[in-house]
Amino acid sequence: MATENSLSPEARSILGSRISRRAVLAGAGGLGAAGLLAACGSGGDSASAESTVRWGNWPLYLDFDEETKTYPTLVKFTEQTGIEAKYFEDYNDNDEFYGKVQAQLKLGEDIGYDVVTPTDWMAARWLRLGYTQKFDLANIPNAGNILDSLASPSYDPQRESTLTWQGIMSGFGWNTEKNPKGIRTLDDLFAPQNKGKIVVLSEMRDTIGIILLAQGVDPESVTEAQYMNAVDFMAKKIADGWIRGVKGNEYAEDLTSGDATAVIGWSGDMFILASENEGKFDFAIPESGGTISGDNLMIPSTASAEGKANGEKMINYYYDPVVAAEVAAYVNYVCPVKGAQAEMEKIAPELATSEYIFPTEKTSSRLHVFRSLTPAEETTWAEAFQKAQGN
Amino acid sequence: MKIGKARVPYLLLLPGFAFLFTFFILPIINLAQTSTQTPVAGGDTGEYEQSFAFSNYINAFVDNREQFGRSFLYATLATIFALAIAYPLAYAIAFKSGKFKNILLVLVVAPFFTSFLLRTVAWKQILGEEGFVVPTLRSLHVISEQTTLTSTAFAVVAGMTYNFLPFMTLPLYASLERIDPRTIEAAGDLYANGLTTFRRVTVPLSMPGVVAGTLLTFIPAAGDYVNAAILGSPNTKMIGNVIESRYFKIVDYPTAAALSFTLMAAILILVTLYIRKAGTEELV
Numbered sequence: 001m002a003t004e005n006s007l008s009p010e011a012r013s014i015l016g017s018r019i020s021r022r023a024v025l026a027g028a029g030g031l032g033a034a035g036l037l038a039a040c041g042s043g044g045d046s047a048s049a050e051s052t053v054r055w056g057n058w059p060l061y062l063d064f065d066e067e068t069k070t071y072p073t074l075v076k077f078t079e080q081t082g083i084e085a086k087y088f089e090d091y092n093d094n095d096e097f098y099g100k101v102q103a104q105l106k107l108g109e110d111i112g113y114d115v116v117t118p119t120d121w122m123a124a125r126w127l128r129l130g131y132t133q134k135f136d137l138a139n140i141p142n143a144g145n146i147l148d149s150l151a152s153p154s155y156d157p158q159r160e161s162t163l164t165w166q167g168i169m170s171g172f173g174w175n176t177e178k179n180p181k182g183i184r185t186l187d188d189l190f191a192p193q194n195k196g197k198i199v200v201l202s203e204m205r206d207t208i209g210i211i212l213l214a215q216g217v218d219p220e221s222v223t224e225a226q227y228m229n230a231v232d233f234m235a236k237k238i239a240d241g242w243i244r245g246v247k248g249n250e251y252a253e254d255l256t257s258g259d260a261t262a263v264i265g266w267s268g269d270m271f272i273l274a275s276e277n278e279g280k281f282d283f284a285i286p287e288s289g290g291t292i293s294g295d296n297l298m299i300p301s302t303a304s305a306e307g308k309a310n311g312e313k314m315i316n317y318y319y320d321p322v323v324a325a326e327v328a329a330y331v332n333y334v335c336p337v338k339g340a341q342a343e344m345e346k347i348a349p350e351l352a353t354s355e356y357i358f359p360t361e362k363t364s365s366r367l368h369v370f371r372s373l374t375p376a377e378e379t380t381w382a383e384a385f386q387k388a389q390g391n
Numbered sequence: 392m393k394i395g396k397a398r399v400p401y402l403l404l405l406p407g408f409a410f411l412f413t414f415f416i417l418p419i420i421n422l423a424q425t426s427t428q429t430p431v432a433g434g435d436t437g438e439y440e441q442s443f444a445f446s447n448y449i450n451a452f453v454d455n456r457e458q459f460g461r462s463f464l465y466a467t468l469a470t471i472f473a474l475a476i477a478y479p480l481a482y483a484i485a486f487k488s489g490k491f492k493n494i495l496l497v498l499v500v501a502p503f504f505t506s507f508l509l510r511t512v513a514w515k516q517i518l519g520e521e522g523f524v525v526p527t528l529r530s531l532h533v534i535s536e537q538t539t540l541t542s543t544a545f546a547v548v549a550g551m552t553y554n555f556l557p558f559m560t561l562p563l564y565a566s567l568e569r570i571d572p573r574t575i576e577a578a579g580d581l582y583a584n585g586l587t588t589f590r591r592v593t594v595p596l597s598m599p600g601v602v603a604g605t606l607l608t609f610i611p612a613a614g615d616y617v618n619a620a621i622l623g624s625p626n627t628k629m630i631g632n633v634i635e636s637r638y639f640k641i642v643d644y645p646t647a648a649a650l651s652f653t654l655m656a657a658i659l660i661l662v663t664l665y666i667r668k669a670g671t672e673e674l675v
Contacts, residue, residue: 095639102437129435196539238625244542245624258520259541375436382641390458390628391636 052084053310056097056113058295059089059249061166063330073326077317083310088113093248094122104302105131111300114307115314117165121205123296124155124372132161133299139312142319145338149364150294154372162296163315166268166327167334169356169367170206171290173265173273173283175255184287186214189262190242197261198243199251200234204385205370207234207246207264209291219291219370227381235388246389255281267356268333283356285366292367294336328357426648437642444645451649455633459657462629465544465619466612469551473559473608474601476552481563481600482593485570499560507554511621514550515541518622542624550618558607566600567593602669606662613658630654 062071074085091097097118101111105126118126126132137143143163156162172183178197183189189198200207209219211230237243244260245251252269254260256277270283297318299311317323321339328335329348335341335357344352355363373381427447428439452459484495502510516522518540528534540546570593578588616631623629630650637647 093639095642098437099639099642125436196537243625244539257516257522259539375434375438378436379430379641379643383643386636386640388625390625391633391640 051082051306051310052086053114053307053314054086054088054112055115055117055311055314056088056091057117057165058091061089061117061295061331061333062087063327073318073323076323077314080317081310081313083313085314091117094119098122098125101300105129105300108302110302110304113300114303114311115297116300117295117297119168119203119295120153120155120293121370121372121378123162123298125378126298126300127155127161128375131301133301133303133308134160135163135299135312135315136309139309140316140319142316142337145319145321145324147336147338150336153294162298163319164294164336165297165318166331167292167294167336168206169267169285169290169292169334169359170201170203170210170264171267171283171285172210172262173251173255173270173281174262175258175260176280176282178261182282182284183262184284186211186286186288189264190237191262194242194262196241196244197259198237198263199245199247199254199260200243200264201251201266202246202248202389204382205293206266206291208385209368209370210264210286210289213289213291213368214286216288219368221371224377224381228384231384231388238389266333268331271332271354271356285363289366289368292334292364292369294334332357334359422648422651425644426652428645437644439645447645447649448653451646452653455630455650458628458630458633459654461627462613462631462654463657463661465548465551465627465629466609466615468548469555469612470559470605470609472548472552473556474605477556477559477563477604478601481560481567484564485567496564499557499564503557508617508621510554511550511617514546514553515621518546518549541622542627544623544627546622547618547627547629550622551612551615554615554618555608555612558611559604562603562607563597563600566597566603570596598669602666606665610658610662614654 063073064070065072071087074087078084097116101113104111123132135143137160140163143159146159146163150164150167151159153159153162172189174183174194176182178193179188179191181188183191205219208227208230211233212219212222212226215226215230215233217226217230234243234246238246245254247254249269251260251263251265252273255263255273265283267283270281273281274283297315299308303311318327319337321337321343324335324337324340325343325347328340329344329351332351332354333356335344341352341358344357351357359367424441425439427441427443427445429442429444429447431438431440434440480499484492484499488495518524520539520541525534525540529536534540574592574596575588578592583591614631616629616635619627619629619632620635634647634650634654637643637650
């Protein structure tokens with residue numbers, strides 16, 4: 001879940017503390033529930049000298065029990081292993097998180113996390129710069145459970161330092177009352193009834209990826225000229241008043257408040273929005289194809305040996321299909337673990353057939369990955385994308 | 392050891408100076424160093440080296456002059472609106488509120504008890520499609536069906552006006568409250584009517600409050616990015632948003648630093664000119 005928005009992490013954590021989880025799911029969650037749930041992973045500060053693992057993850061990205069205010073799977077992990085898990089929902093934005101810890105990583109000082117969860121392209125940057133540690137796979141026997149389609153990404157072909165936490169599909173989301181026929185193409189998106197009420201994702205690879213696909217370009221092999229062409233398309237739609245905002249999770253808030261009627265958004269968010277608003281919203285992968293990316297569990301170079309070992313045990317735990325199914329039933333993103341679908345049938349059969357959580361081969365074939373960029377491209381492409389949105 | 396009397400003031404300055412040195416001077420030096428760096432050839436994203444590229448400043452300014460202009464325009468508008476709202480408010484509290492004075496003052500400060508961000512998000516909901524403002528204005532045919540209030544310059548300026556209103560109100564109140572009522576009575580005795588008294592006595596005596604209030608509103612408003620981020624659209628981005636995006640999204644630290652310095656310099660110049668003109672002898 002790649003949340004990008006324009007506030008600093010500190011700002012967002014202040015804001016987050018007022019939003020109840022339910023409100024967030026209902027769509028008020030634009031600004032994230034960052035600080036709200038931080039550090040209550042094991043349900044309190046019971047242990048002091050016990051061994052711990054500190055995990056920085058995106059908001060609303062782990063099963064959460066509203067009544068007890070705990071994360072059931074994490075509690076079970078602590079019960080099973082005696083390792084206290086400190087869970088921080090403060091990974092709000094790839095760039096911001098990187099900006100926050102980059103100086104310490106460079107100096108080799110503890111960044112305060114033993115496990116972090118960056119999106120593919122950011123994970124690639126960490127790997128390039130040597131900011132991660134290779135797994136001791138003896139601690140992660142479940143690593144082999146990763147879906148074949150995710151097993152060898154270009155940035156870590158053997159999955160030696162990263163494992164997918166969840167996969168994220170992006171596509172079109174819409175208000176079914178304003179768009180009764182649904183949205184399948186860019187023309188549907190930019191239909192008159194949506195003028196000025198369209199929000200697209202601030203995650204460049206998702207928004208531009210979908211535009212590229214609609215223009216017949218595969219984001220897996222996009223050239224700079226093709227990319228700039230797609231950015232120009234977006235800039236024009238902004239200048240002409242079609243697109244009202246380029247946002248992270250706030251688009252969900254805009255949809256529920258009626259300020260937005262159609263979006264380029266993420267499957268998991270839309271899935272939750274739809275179920276909480278009795279079908280007022282829907283999601284589809286564009287006819288020309290959608291994008292898929294993943295957030296990766298990895299161990300920063302600055303984690304201690306103990307933190308690393310505990311982190312590996314935790315990653316192993318979450319690659320157990322039973323646990324993975326429990327998480328997927330809650331977060332509704334693409335589950336990366338083999339066997340989780342069978343487990344899901346036992347706990348929530350209606351979700352076991354969900355294309356959003358367990359995409360079929362046919363669906364997967366319509367999802368595309370944005371190619372990895374060189375450092376120079378990363379800067380100029382990001383600059384173009386930012387300029388198009390007025391920055 | 393006996394501390395000489397002459398040294399006491401310096402010792403008292405020490406904590407403040409140490410604080411400012413660590414948290415203001417050092418970061419400023421660091422920022423200055425960053426602002427003239429260029430990317431390392433073949434380096435990774437975010438790797439920069441010093442090359443005294445002062446052209447960074449020119450590029451940063453030329454590329455973003457639109458957002459600079461917008462920042463100062465919005466900040467000026469917000470300051471004017473805040474003054475227009477706060478002056479009568481402060482006047483009423485200072486002269487006409489009687490026993491409610493303290494309650495009214497608390498009410499002015501009360502928004503400070505909630506987070507700045509919360510208040511801004513609340514505005515988003517107030518001005519949103521499903522708030523009460525938009526449907527009301529629509530039914531009164533003040534705005535058309537297509538017009539929205541969020542994601543507009545109007546929303547950004549309104550948000551800034553509201554958020555900085557207490558900074559305007561309090562200094563105004565402080566200087567109005569200090570006006571000796573006998574000066575006003577004296578004006579009456581000299582056959583000045585209400586308006587003349589206000590214009591010739593009250594306003595000049597409240598000028599320190601006006602100057603302080605406008606500065607306290609304008610300076611943070613010019614650098615503000617929260618209102619534009621939450622209430623604005625891509626067409627209402629301010630310089631603060633550009634700096635944020637340069638720093639976090641593009642990982643272009645030099646440009647972000649150069650923009651920050653340019654903003655600081657621009658504010659400093661404008662404020663100096665303003666103070667020169669308005670006079671600060673009695674700044675509160």
